[in-house]
Amino acid sequence: MEIIQILDILGVIAFSISGVLAAMKKGMDIFGIHIIAFVTSVGGGTLRDILIQSEVIWLRDMTYIYAIVATTIFAIIFRKKLNYLRKSLFLFDTIGIGLYTVVGIEKGISVGLEPSICILLGTMSACFGGVIRDILCNEIPVIFHKEIYATACIFGGVIYFSLSYFNIPQIFVFISAGTAVIIVRISAVLFKIQLPKVYKTTNNP
Amino acid sequence: MEIIQILDILGVIAFSISGVLAAMKKGMDIFGIHIIAFVTSVGGGTLRDILIQSEVIWLRDMTYIYAIVATTIFAIIFRKKLNYLRKSLFLFDTIGIGLYTVVGIEKGISVGLEPSICILLGTMSACFGGVIRDILCNEIPVIFHKEIYATACIFGGVIYFSLSYFNIPQIFVFISAGTAVIIVRISAVLFKIQLPKVYKTTNNP
Amino acid sequence: MEIIQILDILGVIAFSISGVLAAMKKGMDIFGIHIIAFVTSVGGGTLRDILIQSEVIWLRDMTYIYAIVATTIFAIIFRKKLNYLRKSLFLFDTIGIGLYTVVGIEKGISVGLEPSICILLGTMSACFGGVIRDILCNEIPVIFHKEIYATACIFGGVIYFSLSYFNIPQIFVFISAGTAVIIVRISAVLFKIQLPKVYKTTNNP
Numbered sequence: 001m002e003i004i005q006i007l008d009i010l011g012v013i014a015f016s017i018s019g020v021l022a023a024m025k026k027g028m029d030i031f032g033i034h035i036i037a038f039v040t041s042v043g044g045g046t047l048r049d050i051l052i053q054s055e056v057i058w059l060r061d062m063t064y065i066y067a068i069v070a071t072t073i074f075a076i077i078f079r080k081k082l083n084y085l086r087k088s089l090f091l092f093d094t095i096g097i098g099l100y101t102v103v104g105i106e107k108g109i110s111v112g113l114e115p116s117i118c119i120l121l122g123t124m125s126a127c128f129g130g131v132i133r134d135i136l137c138n139e140i141p142v143i144f145h146k147e148i149y150a151t152a153c154i155f156g157g158v159i160y161f162s163l164s165y166f167n168i169p170q171i172f173v174f175i176s177a178g179t180a181v182i183i184v185r186i187s188a189v190l191f192k193i194q195l196p197k198v199y200k201t202t203n204n205p
Numbered sequence: 206m207e208i209i210q211i212l213d214i215l216g217v218i219a220f221s222i223s224g225v226l227a228a229m230k231k232g233m234d235i236f237g238i239h240i241i242a243f244v245t246s247v248g249g250g251t252l253r254d255i256l257i258q259s260e261v262i263w264l265r266d267m268t269y270i271y272a273i274v275a276t277t278i279f280a281i282i283f284r285k286k287l288n289y290l291r292k293s294l295f296l297f298d299t300i301g302i303g304l305y306t307v308v309g310i311e312k313g314i315s316v317g318l319e320p321s322i323c324i325l326l327g328t329m330s331a332c333f334g335g336v337i338r339d340i341l342c343n344e345i346p347v348i349f350h351k352e353i354y355a356t357a358c359i360f361g362g363v364i365y366f367s368l369s370y371f372n373i374p375q376i377f378v379f380i381s382a383g384t385a386v387i388i389v390r391i392s393a394v395l396f397k398i399q400l401p402k403v404y405k406t407t408n409n410p
Numbered sequence: 411m412e413i414i415q416i417l418d419i420l421g422v423i424a425f426s427i428s429g430v431l432a433a434m435k436k437g438m439d440i441f442g443i444h445i446i447a448f449v450t451s452v453g454g455g456t457l458r459d460i461l462i463q464s465e466v467i468w469l470r471d472m473t474y475i476y477a478i479v480a481t482t483i484f485a486i487i488f489r490k491k492l493n494y495l496r497k498s499l500f501l502f503d504t505i506g507i508g509l510y511t512v513v514g515i516e517k518g519i520s521v522g523l524e525p526s527i528c529i530l531l532g533t534m535s536a537c538f539g540g541v542i543r544d545i546l547c548n549e550i551p552v553i554f555h556k557e558i559y560a561t562a563c564i565f566g567g568v569i570y571f572s573l574s575y576f577n578i579p580q581i582f583v584f585i586s587a588g589t590a591v592i593i594v595r596i597s598a599v600l601f602k603i604q605l606p607k608v609y610k611t612t613n614n615p
Contacts, residue, residue: 029605032554144237195234349442400439
């Protein structure tokens with residue numbers, strides 16, 4: 001399906017740029033910037049494929065490498081102008097996580113996994129590129145303490161299996177679940193919603 | 206063997222809680238806390254299974270996910286009371302590493318690996334969940350500089366292969382090696398034993 | 411080919427010592443030091459093998475474990491004298507990355523991957539041991555911001571495929587590409603060449 005490939009590339013572009021920005025903030029050189037862009041884009045899907053013993057997609061499909069390198073060079077050259085693209089980038093990023101969540105879920109289904117594991121894999125596909133990016137940048141992963149991101153993916157996954165349960169056509173389930181991720185994510189940002197944090201108040205005797 | 210499943214779940218509970226405590230200390234949100242609990246519990250075994258190209262256990266056996274989520278929610282709710290459980294948790298944790306070490310060793314044997322590699326895999330199964338937890342929390346892994354933990358696993362592994370060498374029945378080898386891990390670990394904590402640290406005194410000319 | 415095995419072991423020795431030095435700087439205990447030496451030596455190749463679903467080499471070939479443990483113990487005992495070996499170590503390290511790059515490229519070719527992916531895998535084999543070392547030591551990986559290291563590998567990879575294109579004998583391609591990595595790396599250090607860094611000058615309105 002061609003539309004999915006276009007959405008996929010939009011997601012890769014947004015994820016790469018988020019990697020480039022994180023790497024520049026840490027003063028990395030141009031090699032480091034490419035690597036961070038790369039892991040941010042494909043890290044989540046790679047981890048998913050390793051876990052289910054499936055072949056890692058970017059080993060055979062050169063589109064990813066090309067898209068990442070082109071985006072990274074573009075982002076470095078126009079780094080002073082990236083602020084003007086902020087809203088587009090947020091939109092691409094959100095489309096990316098919506099798509100990756102559903103693609104990850106369907107990969108899990110294709111190897112016969114349970115719904116809750118599929119949702120975990122879908123969430124991982126969408127979110128763990130950013131987690132690896134933050135680890136390589138020596139930061140606590142931002143999705144663990146700041147952003148509604150994974151929650152949107154999990155919500156989309158629940159929608160996916162709820163609709164599947166009622167025998168709704170596959171394409172409609174796919175679109176609805178992806179859209180659910182996107183809506184939750186956009187709402188969370190618009191209304192500045194965060195997950196509750198939990199601190200342990202020490203009461204050592 | 207049912208007793209092993211019970212010990213396994215006790216280990217998962219203890220490891221999850223250690224993850225929850227680390228995540229709360231870093232002020233993570235409830236999603237982050239679940240993920241840290243998850244990787245602490247299953248990270249070591251997952252890494253082992255990826256290395257030996259075996260299927261990752263929690264993909265098919267839902268017990269792990271359920272135990273981790275239930276433990277995490279429990280630990281968050283009763284976070285102020287966890288200190289009262291400190292000794293039980295330490296015991297469960299120690300039983301967990303004893304069990305995981307021996308299970309890891311036997312997984313290595315089942316794919317035909319040499320004893321020293323099996324001990325390495327067993328130690329990894331028991332310890333690397335905590336290593337991944339510390340990396341995600343942006344800390345130097347505690348077992349690399351503070352705790353007698355891996356040493357107990359390695360000692361248990363040596364006991365395992367020493368007893369196997371003398372054709373002692375399998376079940377006895379299993380129990381003895383696991384118990385050896387537990388005894389070394391508890392002794393180290395009771396007598397405050399640490400491994401020697403090595404600092405390089407600089408003598409640049 | 412015996413000469414390759416000798417070069418390989420020289421690389422393992424140099425990589426292990428770089429791990430030992432990093433671990434000692436962080437005040438790790440002797441277990442931690444061994445683990446850091448281990449991941450620095452075999453981490454890159456292990457990641458490559460996991461990505462291409464090939465068996466991890468050190469699981470079956472005990473040479474690596476023996477070389478790493480022996481080197482680590484030697485390096486701990488003679489830690490005050492390691493400065494005298496600095497130049498030899500730099501040379502071994504450089505030979506190591508030259509060799510690992512070419513071996514990684516050939517592994518990629520053997521599973522039918524495209525040249526650019528093979529170069530990526532070769533670079534990963536040579537560099538990611540150090541990346542994992544730095545992550546475990548809670549540092550931003552040094553090759554992302556400071557050293558010409560990966561660039562040398564990528565250059566060697568380009569030489570490899572350029573020469574292969576002209577049907578030059580395999581052994582000559584192997585040696586030339588490896589030597590190219592070594593020359594670039596040594597030149598970069600001699601002439602203090604660094605990759606350009608890119609900082610994003612903030613221009614938030």
